[in-house]
Amino acid sequence: MRPKRVAFQGERGAFSEEAARQLAGARIDLHPLPRFEQLFQALARGRVDYAVVPIENTLHGSVHENYDHLLRFQLPIVGETHVRIVHNLIVRPGGRFADIRRVYSHPVALNQCLRFFARNRRLRPETFYDTAGSVKMLMEEAPEGAAAIASAAAAEVYGAQILRRSIEDDHRNFTRFFLLARKAPRHPKGGDLKTTIVFATRNIPGALFRCIGAFALRDINLLRIESRPLRGKPWEYLFYLDFLGSVDEPRCRKALDHLGELTDLLHVLGCYRRGV
Amino acid sequence: MRPKRVAFQGERGAFSEEAARQLAGARIDLHPLPRFEQLFQALARGRVDYAVVPIENTLHGSVHENYDHLLRFQLPIVGETHVRIVHNLIVRPGGRFADIRRVYSHPVALNQCLRFFARNRRLRPETFYDTAGSVKMLMEEAPEGAAAIASAAAAEVYGAQILRRSIEDDHRNFTRFFLLARKAPRHPKGGDLKTTIVFATRNIPGALFRCIGAFALRDINLLRIESRPLRGKPWEYLFYLDFLGSVDEPRCRKALDHLGELTDLLHVLGCYRRGV
Numbered sequence: 001m002r003p004k005r006v007a008f009q010g011e012r013g014a015f016s017e018e019a020a021r022q023l024a025g026a027r028i029d030l031h032p033l034p035r036f037e038q039l040f041q042a043l044a045r046g047r048v049d050y051a052v053v054p055i056e057n058t059l060h061g062s063v064h065e066n067y068d069h070l071l072r073f074q075l076p077i078v079g080e081t082h083v084r085i086v087h088n089l090i091v092r093p094g095g096r097f098a099d100i101r102r103v104y105s106h107p108v109a110l111n112q113c114l115r116f117f118a119r120n121r122r123l124r125p126e127t128f129y130d131t132a133g134s135v136k137m138l139m140e141e142a143p144e145g146a147a148a149i150a151s152a153a154a155a156e157v158y159g160a161q162i163l164r165r166s167i168e169d170d171h172r173n174f175t176r177f178f179l180l181a182r183k184a185p186r187h188p189k190g191g192d193l194k195t196t197i198v199f200a201t202r203n204i205p206g207a208l209f210r211c212i213g214a215f216a217l218r219d220i221n222l223l224r225i226e227s228r229p230l231r232g233k234p235w236e237y238l239f240y241l242d243f244l245g246s247v248d249e250p251r252c253r254k255a256l257d258h259l260g261e262l263t264d265l266l267h268v269l270g271c272y273r274r275g276v
Numbered sequence: 277m278r279p280k281r282v283a284f285q286g287e288r289g290a291f292s293e294e295a296a297r298q299l300a301g302a303r304i305d306l307h308p309l310p311r312f313e314q315l316f317q318a319l320a321r322g323r324v325d326y327a328v329v330p331i332e333n334t335l336h337g338s339v340h341e342n343y344d345h346l347l348r349f350q351l352p353i354v355g356e357t358h359v360r361i362v363h364n365l366i367v368r369p370g371g372r373f374a375d376i377r378r379v380y381s382h383p384v385a386l387n388q389c390l391r392f393f394a395r396n397r398r399l400r401p402e403t404f405y406d407t408a409g410s411v412k413m414l415m416e417e418a419p420e421g422a423a424a425i426a427s428a429a430a431a432e433v434y435g436a437q438i439l440r441r442s443i444e445d446d447h448r449n450f451t452r453f454f455l456l457a458r459k460a461p462r463h464p465k466g467g468d469l470k471t472t473i474v475f476a477t478r479n480i481p482g483a484l485f486r487c488i489g490a491f492a493l494r495d496i497n498l499l500r501i502e503s504r505p506l507r508g509k510p511w512e513y514l515f516y517l518d519f520l521g522s523v524d525e526p527r528c529r530k531a532l533d534h535l536g537e538l539t540d541l542l543h544v545l546g547c548y549r550r551g552v
Contacts (some may be wrong), residue, residue: 058510061503064337174510208501209485209492216485224513225484227337227501234334234448237500 005048007031007039013132013154015083019177020052022081036065040073043182051075056176057085060108062226066178067240070269071198077270079179080194084171087113089164090135090148090155097163101145102126104134109149116167123147135160176275184270192274193246194223197256200230200238200265207262208239214258215243218251238265247271281324283307283315289408289430291359295453296328298357312341316349319458327351332452333361336384338502342454343516346545347474353546355455356470360447363389365440366411366424366431373439377421378402380410385425392443399423411436452551460546468550469522470499473532476506476514476541483538484515490534491519494527514541523547 006028008016020028031048033039039051053066070077087109091100102124103110103117110117110125117125126146128134134148139158147163148154155162187193201207215222224242245252247268260266282304284292296304307324309315315327329342346353363385367376378400379386379393386393386401393401402422404410410424415434423439424430431438463469477483491498500518521528523544536542 056505058505059507061340061505170507172508172510205495205497206492208498209488212485212488216482219481221481222484223511225501225503227503229332229334229337231335231446232448234450235499 003027003029004050005029005031007033007042007048007051009033009036009039009053011130011132011136011154013135013151013157014130015085015151015175016052016054016177017132018151018153019054019081019083019175022083023052023079023177023179024050036063037069040069040075040180043075043180044073046182049181051180053178053180054175055178056224058172058174059112059170064228067226067228070196070240071238071267074267074269075180075182076184077178077196077272078181078185079272080275081177081179082174082275083177085112085168085173085175086151086166087131087149087168088152088155088162089116089167090138090150090160091163092138092142093159093161095147095161095163099145100147102143103147103149104128104137105149106131106134112168112170112173113149115169116164132157178270179272180270187246187248187271188273189248190273193271194242194244194274195247195252195271196240196242196269197259198238198240198265198267198269199259199263200236202262202264203236210262211239211259214255214262215241218255220245220252220255240269244274279303279305280326281305281307283309283318283324283327285309285312285315285329287406287408287412287430289411289427289433290406291361291427291451292328292330292453293408294427294429295330295357295359295451298359299328299355299453299455300326312339313345316345316351316456319351319456320349322458325457327456329454329456330451331454332500334448334450335388335446340504343502343504346454346472346516347514347543350543350545351456351458352460353454353472353548354457354461355548356551357453357455358450358551359453361388361444361449361451362427362442363407363425363444364428364431364438365392365443366414366426366436367439368414368418369435369437371423371437371439375421376423378419379423379425380404380413381425382407382410388444388446388449389425391445392440408433454546455548463522463524463547464549465524466549469547470518470520470550471523471528471547472516472518472545473535474514474516474541474543474545475535475539476512478538478540479512486538487515487535490531490538491517494531496521496528496531516545520550
């Protein structure tokens, strides 16, 4: 059997690559792509078997673009995982801390290491398009006095060296990823299943209360609610909802039927095992 | 009386400047600042009397950074307005369409004019840090074959010329702005008042349903709910809620008391007249 083709956003060594390995195993054929939309397109056109997309970070919140793509492409969510974001100071092999003047990385990563820069005022942060990409650039172009901030995997992929580990300000920094497939397999069985749906309420008083009630009144636990603007209808919203349970459970099916009575739009985006 | 000092983000001629004029009048002392956080800091330190901050766009959704600052600084919301985002193709006085090769603007603005670029394949979009800033640059540096995309106000402020009006793909593109003050004045009286609050639910089943019920069961209309990650508690959330009504109305005060019984954190961020 040929290895599964898995698309992820960023360069080799990106945090998304770690998520891809957690979700799809070690023996996979990796397809790094520059933009999120390309992951959905590649999967929809059958160029890959799976796509791994970040959906939420515990410091920054939702990756809204990917919520929008979930609705537009309706490629089913079949798995979920969490990756702890650990930033490392990386140099070319043999590089010394005393020689570093500039530190390259994605602006979000630089912003998550402010205390490190405050303690080392000699180091100037320099923005780069990608964390792992900054390590790749270090190895290819060998700029003088330069280091990068990226994952340990990026150091390994490009043969670079880690000088300081875990220099991020907040260690409670996790990103949640979804594994998307082209077609939903039979729904998983057993406990700890989650379902993600999207709906638009009718514009009536108490609409959201009634919608959430379809779950609360059946003791179904909501894990997350996220609102996004409804295109073409200013100041109206779509809601993305994660709940504990499977669409195969009768009480969840009934809650979804009930929700259908209250909404103008309702889609099940996936039913999958809860990430750990 | 000296004119009110009003801070906004961006260069002179930014859409935020239009919001500032709608919210604080024509006779104001404008304080443009580069970053959102600086608006809150300038207001907190008394360097300005008001700050104008974008909170939500009908195409892109919430400006999350500003939601986070609302909680951190707790500077009261005292007004609200909506600005329609109209993009114009702008050149130096006397510039001709046939001579344009490159078009500078903020990446979000460029992305909102994709059909214009598809119809005019000769024009290459070039990213710039700010919409109005791209007009300023045009006038100061006079790069050959260059145009900018920005507001009509930006063309006026810098003495540039509009060649094509309203080139944005979607005319239903509005941004909602808040006017923030240092201290809440007496709450406004009359109809069409809104209140914005932030709360964190206790981590119990049905928590969000109960919280929203405090309003729904009193026939108080919710206009918006937005969730943000709770720092230091991965996968727990803060909720920002807008409802129709004033904290001076007994039923709203009772709803807030009721909500207080159900939450770990609850702040009223402002009570203000609804924007038009």
